[in-house]
Amino acid sequence: MGRVRTNNEDAFCDGPDIRLWAVADGMGGHENGEWASAAIVAALGKLPVPADFDAACHAIADAIHRANEEVFSEATARDIQMGSTVVALHVTGRRFCVLWVGDSRGYLLRHGQLIQISKDHTQVQEMVDRGLMRPEDAEGHPMSHVLARAVGVQADVEVDAIADEAEPGDVFLLCSDGLTGQVSDAEIAEILSTTPNHEEAREKLTQMTLDRGAPDNVTIAIVGLNETTMLSLNTPIGSILS
Incomplete structure (x- = not known):
C-alpha cells in the first residue's frame, strides 16, 4: 500500500510450481481496479502451463486474452470503465519469456547491467516511438502514466x-x-546488484518508494536463476517467440 491511496489495486501471481510470475496494476478506482487485476492474476494462477516452452508462452498470452474478455464484459455490464496492466514472466530451462500489456515493467539484471525488457504502452512512449518526443523529455512527463x-x-x-x-x-x-515512478533504473540496478538476498532487495526498493511519498501502490516480484533452478525447470528448447 502506498502513502496516498486507501486501497491497493495491485495483484500478483507467485507460481514457481507452474514457472510463472506476474504483476498486475488495476485501474478504474477502488474495487473496480482491484477486481480487474485480481481477475488477471486468477486466470494466470489456475493456468495449466504446458511443459513445452512455446506452447506455454502462447497459453499465457491466451489466458491474458481471456481475462481481457472477462474484465471488459464485467465493465460493460456495470456500465463503468475498468482495466489493468499486467507483466508476466515464464521460465523453462534455459528459456524465458516476458509478456505484458500496459506500463507494469519487466527487467533483467545480467552481469550487473539492468535491461528493461518491456516497453511501456503509454501515450508518451508512443510519441517517443513516432519521433514526436525525445526520450529524455519523456522522463517525468505529466502525461507519462x-x-x-x-x-x-x-x-x-x-x-x-x-x-x-x-x-x-x-x-x-x-x-x-508505483516503483518506477519513484525509483530510477540506476537505483534499481544498484540495489539488485549489491543485495543478493532477493527478499532484502525487495524490502529496500519498497522502503525507498515509501520514503519518497509513494503516491501509488507498489508491487515487486524478484526471480533469480541458477543452474539448480534452471535444471528443475528444464524442458526442450523451442524457437524464439516474436
Whole structure:
C-alpha cells in the first residue's frame, strides 16, 4: 500500500510450481481496479502451463486474452470503465519469456547491467516511438502514466512478448509503476546488484518508494536463476517467440 491511496489495486501471481510470475496494476478506482487485476492474476494462477516452452508462452498470452474478455464484459455490464496492466514472466530451462500489456515493467539484471525488457504502452512512449518526443523529455512527463493499452478496456487487446535465452545468475524484476515512478533504473540496478538476498532487495526498493511519498501502490516480484533452478525447470528448447 502506498502513502496516498486507501486501497491497493495491485495483484500478483507467485507460481514457481507452474514457472510463472506476474504483476498486475488495476485501474478504474477502488474495487473496480482491484477486481480487474485480481481477475488477471486468477486466470494466470489456475493456468495449466504446458511443459513445452512455446506452447506455454502462447497459453499465457491466451489466458491474458481471456481475462481481457472477462474484465471488459464485467465493465460493460456495470456500465463503468475498468482495466489493468499486467507483466508476466515464464521460465523453462534455459528459456524465458516476458509478456505484458500496459506500463507494469519487466527487467533483467545480467552481469550487473539492468535491461528493461518491456516497453511501456503509454501515450508518451508512443510519441517517443513516432519521433514526436525525445526520450529524455519523456522522463517525468505529466502525461507519462496515461495508458495507450490495458487489459479489459476494449473488447480486444494486443499482448506483447519477448523470449530469449536465460543464463545462470540472471535476476528478473517485475513491478507496477508505483516503483518506477519513484525509483530510477540506476537505483534499481544498484540495489539488485549489491543485495543478493532477493527478499532484502525487495524490502529496500519498497522502503525507498515509501520514503519518497509513494503516491501509488507498489508491487515487486524478484526471480533469480541458477543452474539448480534452471535444471528443475528444464524442458526442450523451442524457437524464439516474436
